[in-house]
Amino acid sequence: ADAMLPEPAEDLGLMAPAGQLWSTAADLCRFAVFLAEGDEKVLSAASVQELRTPSVPPEAGQWDGGYGLGTQLARRGGRTLVGHTGSLPGFLAGLWVCVEDGVAAVALANVTSGPLVGAVAADLVSIVADAEPRIPEPWRPLPEVDQELLALTGPWYWGANTFGLKLAADRGLELHPLRGNGRGSRFVVQPDGSWKGLDGYYVGETLRVMRRPDGSVSHLDLGSFVFTREPYDPEGDVPGGVDKEGWRGLPS
Structure with missing residues (x-):
């Protein structure tokens, strides 16, 4: 029946950190921005990244959920969502963020059971992301450029496969x-x-720049993968070496 039952407010004692946190939709949206971008006054972007990283490897096949460090992770319609659901008698809450799309959604309901507010929030993310594609951030030059790092940018080869190395902010690559x-x-x-x-x-x-005795760059070592400036560069430290005769056609 369409009837209501008042729920008493309970002091949860030792369980208070797991559910006795009261907020508003607006403040939860601010928290969603924090989960997506971090805030150096609270946690660095690198630490927030750990919150969004699965604490255990996903199961084989199509995974649909898991946990980061204190956050729930979910897959919905090809999107990865990070956030959490919550409940107390008389209240349900759901918060999901899609970092790639730059969209977050919050759903709150004054009920003990019934509407799946977590699913509602996830649907809201998909609806907005599909109907309003994210506007790319305007291009901005770096505030300063380390010339030594700049010299590392450009094409690199793993075997004959071409890769581009780009300099990002904060000395990132x-x-x-x-x-x-x-x-x-x-x-x-x-x-x-x-x-x-x-x-x-x-x-x-780990990515390392390997140098010769004279200080010049020999190659990049990426977890034992060797990247050189030329395909199979005879001057690079290629595992197994490079045939001394180099590239050539099929002998007759």
């Missing part, structure tokens, strides 16, 4: 194939001068 499909990732600089993969195939892997 991006490596992506220049043609066709392939393995790419973004990298964040480490205290020792190396870079750590943030996403994609090389997530968690």
